[in-house]
Amino acid sequence: MPRIPELFRSPIRTVRAGAKVLLAGLLLVTLTSGVVLAANSNGTQNPPKGITLQLAPTNRTAVQGTSASYNVVVQPSGGFTGNVSLSATGLPAGATASFSPAVVATGPGSGSATLDVSTTSATPLGTYSLSLKGSSGTLQSAVVVVSLTVTAGQHQPFTISGGPTGVLAPGYGVPIDLQLANPGNSSLNVTGLTVSVTGVTRTAQAMANNRPCNPSDYAVTQFSGSYPIAAPPGNSSLSGNGIPAAQWPQIKMLNSSLNQDGCKGATLQLSYSGTGQGN
Incomplete structure (x- = not known):
């Protein structure tokens, strides 16, 4: 029986080629999420501003x-x-x-x-x-x-000064407008102010006539206002804080027969104390 010749079959080749699209020197890279980012021609992405x-x-x-x-x-x-x-x-x-x-x-x-x-x-x-x-x-x-x-700031010791605001006479009290000097760089809250008489210097006439005058011939009424008292950096005073004179410390010469001439015109030495606490 004669052989039937096979038909010639040409193999079919499937060709897959990747396409590149150039746009103004950039490649469009499609991500699986569908977002398209710009990239340089070498494939690297431009960072955002x-x-x-x-x-x-x-x-x-x-x-x-x-x-x-x-x-x-x-x-x-x-x-x-x-x-x-x-x-x-x-x-x-x-x-x-x-x-x-x-x-x-x-x-x-x-x-x-x-x-x-x-x-x-x-x-x-x-x-x-x-x-x-x-x-x-x-x-x-x-x-x-x-x-x-x-x-907190480093507070340097503050100082207190002041004297009677008028002439002392037997039986009368004279207020003392205390001055507060704060050398620090922040405010202080001052409490516990006290004033005391530590010495008396008589006039030459009183000394020549041997007229006595001593600290015991004076009485001090202490500050009666509210605490604390503000002492900002620099100089301040009771009056500068708006405290009325009736609340200032007061000093009074006692009314006795012995001090009438001895304490007249005398100079007093006063001492002060108080506590200052930083804010």
């Missing part, structure tokens, strides 16, 4: 009534250029923050500024977290947190 803040140091300490400074570096990314406004939140009561400059120009390189945080004598003691950020239009940096610790 952004702002980063860097602060040094990250923690500072300030005595009440003083300030603390931080260095701020504004670093652009993704080709961002523009002006960046700086802000700070989380300040303790009585404290203020200022940036110099307040607006930092960036791009293509970084820009810098100084943050000064000023406290007052009334700023509460403690450690606080300050949150800083930069913004340019709708673009904002991530928040950077630094700490500020407020400590």
Whole structure:
């Protein structure tokens, strides 16, 4: 039986070729999520524009009534250029923050500024977290947190002075407007004021006539107003605090036959005491 020749079958080849689409020097890379990102011709993606803040140091300490400074570096990314406004939140009561400059120009390189945080004598003691950020239009940096610790000031001893505001006469009291000198950098709350007579210098005539006069010839009525009394840095007084003269300490020459001539025109040496506590 004759053989039937086989039909010649040409193999079929399936060819799959990857297509590349060029657009203005960029490749369109399709992700499985369907989002299309721009990439360089070498396949790397362009980073988004952004702002980063860097602060040094990250923690500072300030005595009440003083300030603390931080260095701020504004670093652009993704080709961002523009002006960046700086802000700070989380300040303790009585404290203020200022940036110099307040607006930092960036791009293509970084820009810098100084943050000064000023406290007052009334700023509460403690450690606080300050949150800083930069913004340019709708673009904002991530928040950077630094700490500020407020400590009590070193109070130097304050002094008290003052004398009778009028001429002493037997049987009459004369008020003493006490003067408070606070050399520290923060206010003091003064309590426990006392005045006492520690010495008497008689006139030459009283001494020549042997007329006696002693501290026991005087009586002192102590301060009768409310405590504490504010003593801000520098000089202050009872009258400057709005305290009426009727509440000031008073000194009186006793009315006796022995001191009528001996204490007339005498000069008194007074001593003072009191307690001052910082805010």
